[in-house]
Amino acid sequence: MEAKLTWKEKMTFIGVADSGHEVKVDTDAGVGGDDTAARPMELIALGLAGCTGMDVISILRKKQQKVAAFDVNVSAERAAEHPKVFTRAIINYVVKGEGLDEAALVRAIELSALKYCPAQAMLGKAFPMELRYQIYEGDVLVKEGTWQPPAA
Numbered sequence: 001m002e003a004k005l006t007w008k009e010k011m012t013f014i015g016v017a018d019s020g021h022e023v024k025v026d027t028d029a030g031v032g033g034d035d036t037a038a039r040p041m042e043l044i045a046l047g048l049a050g051c052t053g054m055d056v057i058s059i060l061r062k063k064q065q066k067v068a069a070f071d072v073n074v075s076a077e078r079a080a081e082h083p084k085v086f087t088r089a090i091i092n093y094v095v096k097g098e099g100l101d102e103a104a105l106v107r108a109i110e111l112s113a114l115k116y117c118p119a120q121a122m123l124g125k126a127f128p129m130e131l132r133y134q135i136y137e138g139d140v141l142v143k144e145g146t147w148q149p150p151a152a
Contacts (some may be wrong), residue, residue, distance in 0.1 A: 051119035055112035063104045069096040096136040
């Protein structure tokens with residue numbers, strides 16, 4: 001993979017990788033930016049959510065689950081001191097639909113975590129992640145839990 005980030009002004013950059021799609025990156029005014037785009041660490045969290053989210057929804061669709069809505073929420077804690085790396089994260093998969101099979105969701109989360117998601121595999125070497133899920137039918141929470149990796 002190749003990626004290029006080009007400085008535009010102040011702290012604004014435009015990035016382009018192999019797909020050719022542009023991504024704007026900026027920061028807040030307190031550190032010289034204009035607050036016009038996502039920060040780099042936000043993009044890392046979004047990349048993690050996107051990677052595992054695409055895995056999970058793809059697997060659920062293959063398992064013929066009737067998903068009406070799906071969110072992946074990443075809550076990442078950062079170190080207080082520079083370089084302010086992520087120190088832990090909670091990934092919460094929120095699935096809405098009718099008659100959703102909890103075992104199918106748990107298996108999809110497991111496959112993403114252990115086999116398919118390179119972002120999760122890479123970042124998991126740097127900080128611990130807790131994988132939670134919630135299943136809703138309409139607006140009613142019907143099941144929730146936490147996926148645990150098998151004991152080593």
